[in-house]
Amino acid sequence: MTSMQIFHPLQTLSLTQLQRRQSAKWQRYGKDILPLWVAEMDVPLAQPIIDAVQNAMEMGDTGYGNGDAYGEAFAEFALARWNWTVDPVDTFAVIDVLTGITEVIAQISGEDVPVVITPPVYGPFEKYVTRMGRKLLHAVLTPEGRLNPETLETAFAAIKKARTGGIVLISNPHNPTGVSHTRAELEMLSALATTYGIRIISDEIHAPLQMPGHEFTPILTVTGAESAIVVTSASKSFNLAGLKAALVVGGPPSRADLNALREGHVHGASHLGVISHAAAYHSGGPWIDAVIADLNTNRHLLGDLVAKHLPGAHYFLPESTYLAWVDCRPLQLAGDPAQIFEEQGKVAFSPGSFFGDEGAGHVRINFATSPTILTEALRRAGSVLLAR
Numbered sequence: 001m002t003s004m005q006i007f008h009p010l011q012t013l014s015l016t017q018l019q020r021r022q023s024a025k026w027q028r029y030g031k032d033i034l035p036l037w038v039a040e041m042d043v044p045l046a047q048p049i050i051d052a053v054q055n056a057m058e059m060g061d062t063g064y065g066n067g068d069a070y071g072e073a074f075a076e077f078a079l080a081r082w083n084w085t086v087d088p089v090d091t092f093a094v095i096d097v098l099t100g101i102t103e104v105i106a107q108i109s110g111e112d113v114p115v116v117i118t119p120p121v122y123g124p125f126e127k128y129v130t131r132m133g134r135k136l137l138h139a140v141l142t143p144e145g146r147l148n149p150e151t152l153e154t155a156f157a158a159i160k161k162a163r164t165g166g167i168v169l170i171s172n173p174h175n176p177t178g179v180s181h182t183r184a185e186l187e188m189l190s191a192l193a194t195t196y197g198i199r200i201i202s203d204e205i206h207a208p209l210q211m212p213g214h215e216f217t218p219i220l221t222v223t224g225a226e227s228a229i230v231v232t233s234a235s236k237s238f239n240l241a242g243l244k245a246a247l248v249v250g251g252p253p254s255r256a257d258l259n260a261l262r263e264g265h266v267h268g269a270s271h272l273g274v275i276s277h278a279a280a281y282h283s284g285g286p287w288i289d290a291v292i293a294d295l296n297t298n299r300h301l302l303g304d305l306v307a308k309h310l311p312g313a314h315y316f317l318p319e320s321t322y323l324a325w326v327d328c329r330p331l332q333l334a335g336d337p338a339q340i341f342e343e344q345g346k347v348a349f350s351p352g353s354f355f356g357d358e359g360a361g362h363v364r365i366n367f368a369t370s371p372t373i374l375t376e377a378l379r380r381a382g383s384v385l386l387a388r
């Protein structure tokens, strides 16, 4: 590639190449269905990641992980991207974000402590928390898909009344509405949490993928939220979900909790996972900037395609992530929109109900694909309406 050529990661791989992948996104459905569902991206990997993993394979360096490489690489990235100073001492590598969240919940609270989530939100939050035997409270988002002070306060007040103490688990930025919580919104959350004695856990897995004009606010930089605990990973933004690793990040008030987590572990994240994620954070900056530029083009293209092929549906223009939330209720389809688009249109989106009852009638579209595939996917969805 010459210096004059611009790298377009989302335009590099053909459908035939993508269909050879063995991952869930490309194998769950038959070849006749275009898959725009689970959060994997249709991109080639960043070269520094390939080099780091290849090097490890050539050395046979495939044993157990060791040391703080993940935390150190994340600290470097957080400072460069968000001017956020993280002390690697306050980090701890875990297998993946969901496991990390459950481990943090179990560490910081007793079994009678309930967890508040903010639906529609990433479905496994509810599943994992419920499986832990925890009571779950819903602080439903506003109609705009943003944190809602009223529902949060209602949930927090109920917890205070029960005198159990509580936890609020947020997706920052928010999957599936694509909202980048503003500093003011997070200050509101932090103030309410302080008032009602609630501890914050912030899932920041989508943080690096900010669209132009929007910013990621790390919860640990928000006034009053110093005792929050973050669980994050390079897996979404660098397409590394198959190379398992994630990171718990705390501040000084959480040191005892992180030490206890560390002591309870022998091995956590996969060694190759840490090697690949650390390479991503160290050297993946230019690659991710190119991905963001392509995602920015795609989010506007998708808005136009929804208007053209699904007129009346409401498109939430994503502020971050590569996941777009579309309210299909105005289309008055006779059933679950995702199921109808899949069966009749041969295109797979994530059903809104995966994100809680509040998501019924919506679909989530993964637009981390080529403009060609995106255009064909929406044409297929639109064909369902034309056939009515």
Ligand SMILES: Cc1ncc(COP(=O)(O)O)c(C=O)c1O
Binding pocket: 039, 095, 096, 097, 098, 099, 122, 171, 175, 203, 205, 206, 233, 235, 236, 241, 245, 246
């Ligand atoms: C908000 C959020 N958290 C967690 C995950 C899953 O992360 P992991 O595979 O590290 O458990 C996802 C995957 O899409 C996600 O969107």
